[in-house]
Amino acid sequence: MTVTVYGLDCGSTRKTKQWLEKIGVPFVERNILKEPLTVSELQGILRMTLDGTEGIVATRSKAYKDLDLDIDELSLQELMELIQQHPRLLRSPIIVDEKRLQAGYQEDEIRQFLPRKTRKTQWLNWSMNHLPLMES
Template structure:
């Protein structure tokens, strides 16, 4: 499955897209404000989480506070409907494929989306690279 970046025009989503472009990693972008998530997509994303709904819901968002939600007692079907109706409930961006999910932009963790062979190559190069212009103090 191709990498998907779902978000809005926020800074974190823009950083994520720039990072994928800079590393020549193909991805599919979708503005979830214009094209909300389907129930199947929400379920797929939740299956990839470690902490469930707490991981993807923006509890500090204005809409979350206005709706006065309690994630512990909210039925999942109701949450799906709310996410579709109010996409700002979801933290942005959601970056995922078949097996991995990253919520928000994190320059270290986003590297998990670099193909394994490429990661090995980058690690090898970083381990055995020599500084071409060493700065020797005292000379």
């Protein structure tokens, strides 16, 4: 499983990379300012998101506000071309593997990128320390 971190040089991207390194999850990083996503890559990301463009566009970003956008007025093709020209419109980081996508750093959700065996081991360790013991 290859995890890819698409991001800007920001705190959330740094936290994501540190977390993945600490846990030992291999990843590939791509700075979207230096190498913007292609339309095809954006389409692939959009196929994975549950919230469509709202899940990946940073509507509170300075770039979004400066462009004075109304996403609903743009066609999907126009939006993808705009994102290529202004990569800061994307939330950062966007973390993907073959099956999952997460936009932004959220510590409780990033665990989905742990290998299943690791998640199971962590759950067992946590439950042994936090769940009450059953009395016979």
